[in-house]
Amino acid sequence: MNAGVLIVGSGMAGVSLARELRKLDANIGITLISADAGGFYSKPNLSNALAAGKSVEQLMMTQRDALAAQLKMQIHSDVQVTAIDAQSATVATSIGDFEYQHLVLALGARPIRLSLAGDGAEDVLSVNHLDHYAEFRRALGGKSDGKKRVAILGAGLIGCEFANDLRHGGFEVEVFDLAPQALGRLLPTHAAAFFQQRMENAGVKFHFNTGIAHVEKSAHHYRLTDNHGASHNADIVLSAIGLIPETALAKASGLPVNRGIVVNGHLQVNAGKDQAPIYALGDCTEVGGLNLPFILPIMAQARAMAKTLAGTLTELHYAAMPIVVKTPACPTVVCPPPQGSNGVWQEEVGADGVRAFFVGADAKPLGFALLGSATTERQALAAQMPAWL
Ligand SMILES: Cc1cc2nc3c(=O)[nH]c(=O)nc-3n(C[C@H](O)[C@H](O)[C@H](O)COP(=O)(O)OP(=O)(O)OC[C@H]3O[C@@H](n4cnc5c(N)ncnc54)[C@H](O)[C@@H]3O)c2cc1C
Structure with missing residues (x-):
């Protein structure tokens, strides 16, 4: 089989590239291969689907055949x-070989698994895919199942x-993190304290400086033991400690890999x-030393790559891209x-919000964090921040 542009991966990256490319060229041959069902859903919706009242079925936005x-x-x-042969411009797959003129790797990332002891360790869930989310919703069960307590490992963006x-x-909900604060990679200290207070007001319980070491099954729940020796009970355990770019295929095929491809x-x-x-975009990719597993960088990559594939060699640029935490x-x-x-x-902490600026040596703001009422300033401030790439 010969595909013109062969995209591997049907996540936000693979599908956005196909969309952008089709806008620029009505006729170019595009083939997409995916290890999953090949439809399109928006992954960010997985972490606010309960509040949005969305079922798993409603989260799937475009089924495979409609997308095709x-x-x-x-x-x-x-x-x-399963393999890429760059010399012969062929990929091997579970249904045979495909030749390509342009190969695009949009392989995503996979959840980091904690090495936990105990017979419940295998039952710890993580959500980085609609199928994982379906499993998570099944585990949560209905209101009558009596499952009420969820332990979350990781107080980063997805855990929160x-x-x-x-x-x-x-x-x-009880959230455990080895770090001393929530959103440790994103927020400075006072902003994190404000965030924690608001989340606690909403009923979330945090355990900082605390890692879970053991997960044991008992008849009706899981018993978690932390690094201080204390135990905690939960009906469901969700790990949200981070993602690692999917690089195994590229590495095994001799392509350059660092953190990402x-x-x-x-x-x-x-x-x-x-x-x-051969190109790469999305969560699996590292460009200019940056691996940014977020939607806005993926959109910038998809637009630039589509232009290149349509015949105009285009360099990637990143403006500053604010991350919205959906809490x-x-x-x-x-x-x-x-x-x-x-x-x-x-940091300027007020009763209703926080404005925090990361300020460089020349007193110029290089980044910011806005919480509560201050978030209204996001667009105006983003336009003033230096570009990332
Ligand atoms: C719960 C959650 C909430 C998020 N919320 C936000 C948010 O609010 N804002 C934001 O900017 N970002 C958010 N993100 C991050 C964002 O969703 C991701 O950056 C983005 O969806 C990644 O898309 P991707 O296409 O690179 O990877 P993926 O969606 O992981 O897609 C990878 C694709 O590659 C396929 N694949 C992999 N290996 C192979 C192979 N060998 N053969 C064939 N197919 C293969 C997979 O089947 C899949 O189709 C969130 C992430 C999560 C998990």
Whole structure:
């Protein structure tokens, strides 16, 4: 089988690229291979689906066949790509080999698994896919199942979003993190304290400086033991400690891999070689030393790559891109400073919100965090921040 542009992965990255490319070229051949069902859903919706009143079925926005028809492309779903031969421009899959003129890797990331002891460790769930979310919703059960207590491992963005959503759904939520505060990679100290207070007002219980080491099953629940020796009971345990880019296929195929699959400013992996080009985008990708597992960077990548594939070599640029934390208990927007910036946080804490700026040596703000009522300033401030790439 010969595909013109062969995209591997039907997440936000693979599908956004197909959309952008189709806008620019009505005729270019696009084939998409995906290890999953090949439909389109918006992954950010998974961590606020309870509050939004969405069932798993409602989260799937476009089924595979409709997506294929919409974008005039072939989709091979439930197909695993097992090897890439860059010399012969061929990928091996579970249904045979595919040749390509342009190969795009949009392989995503997978949840980091904690090494936990105990016979309940295998039951710990993580959510990075609609199928995982379906499993999580099954585990939560109906109101009559009596499952009320959820332990979340990790107080980062995804852990906090699930905590808020589960409280909205009427669950008791305890969040554990080895760090001394919530959103440790994003927020400075006072902003984090404000965030914690608002989340606690909504009923979320945090355990900081606390890691879970053991998960044991008992007849009706799980017993978690933390690094201080204390135990906690939960009906469901959700791990949200982070994601790791999916690089195994690229590495095994001899492509350059660091944290993510390493690409140049044109998002190309094998630049300069006498081979059909291979590109990467999305959570699996590292460009300019940056692996940014968020939607706005993916959209910027998809637009730039589509132009290149349509014939105009286009370099990727990142403006500053604020991250919205979907915690209605404490609306939060963070625009981190460019990677490697030197500076200090300056925080103004009010009764209804926090404005915090990451300020460089010349007193210029390089990043910000806005909480509560201050989030209204997000757009105006984002426009003033330095570009990331
Ligand atoms: C719960 C949650 C909430 C989030 N909320 C936000 C938010 O509010 N804002 C924000 O900006 N970001 C958010 N994110 C991050 C954002 O959703 C991701 O950055 C984005 O969806 C990643 O898309 P992707 O296409 O790169 O990867 P994925 O969605 O992981 O897609 C990878 C695809 O590759 C396929 N694949 C992998 N290996 C193979 C193979 N060998 N053969 C064939 N197919 C393969 C998979 O089947 C899948 O189709 C959230 C993430 C999560 C988990």
